[in-house]
Amino acid sequence: xxxxxxxxxxxxxxxxxxxxxxxxxxxxxxxxxxxxxxxxxxxxxxxxxxxxxxxxxxxxxxxxxxxxxxxxxxxxxxxxxxxxxxxxxxxxxxxxxxxxxxxxxxxxxxxxxxxxx
Numbered sequence: 148x149x150x151x152x153x154x155x156x157x158x159x160x161x162x163x164x165x166x167x168x169x170x171x172x173x174x175x176x177x178x179x180x181x182x183x184x185x186x187x188x189x190x191x192x193x194x195x196x197x198x199x200x201x202x203x204x205x206x207x208x209x210x211x212x213x214x215x216x217x218x219x220x221x222x223x224x225x226x227x228x229x230x231x232x233x234x235x236x237x238x239x240x241x242x243x244x245x246x247x248x249x250x251x252x253x254x255x256x257x258x259x260x261x262x263x264x
Contacts, residue, residue, distance in 0.1 A: 155193045155202040164201055167215045168192045168232030169245070179203060181232035185241045192232070211246070220248045 158179040164170065169188035170179040179201065182188040190203035191212045204212050217233040220226060227242035229235035234245050 155204045156190070157200045157202050159199055160196050160201045161199075163196055164192050164232070165215070166192050166194050167213045169214060169228065169234070170201075170203055170232060181230075182228060183230055184228050185243060186228060187243055188228070188232075188245075214245065216248075222248055224248050 158170075158172075159177060160170075161173075161176055161178045161180065164179070164181065169182040169186075169191055171182040171186045171188050173180045179189070179192075188206055190205045191214055193202040193204045195201070206212075214226070215233050216226070217229040217231075217235040218237075220234070220236050224236055224247065225238075226234040226236065226245045226248055227238045228245055229237070229242070235242070238244070
């Protein structure tokens with residue numbers, strides 16, 4: 148059974164994170180930070196930080212979310228984790244499968260029903 152969370156949640160962030168970036172939990176500082184190539188993200192930033200907090204759309208939402216691309220990604224192409232919370236077409240170095248690009252340009256949709264590996 149999959150639980151769906153609607154809307155965003157706020158988290159502490161130690162740095163000024165940009166919108167539409169994958170983030171992971173950093174238990175050492177109790178904050179969210181950018182997810183890297185091999186990191187499984189907990190969500191995607193939704194806007195800019197305010198007073199050390201940022202809104203995060205959970206990965207398990209029932210719809211696609213916008214994530215900034217590190218390179219040009221064609222429609223229908225699989226997207227993998229990239230540095231600084233972005234996504235890429237490259238799956239080198241054990242990159243985590245994030246989703247499939249369903250729109251042209253630098254923004255992709257990541258779907259909850261795509262199993263993260």
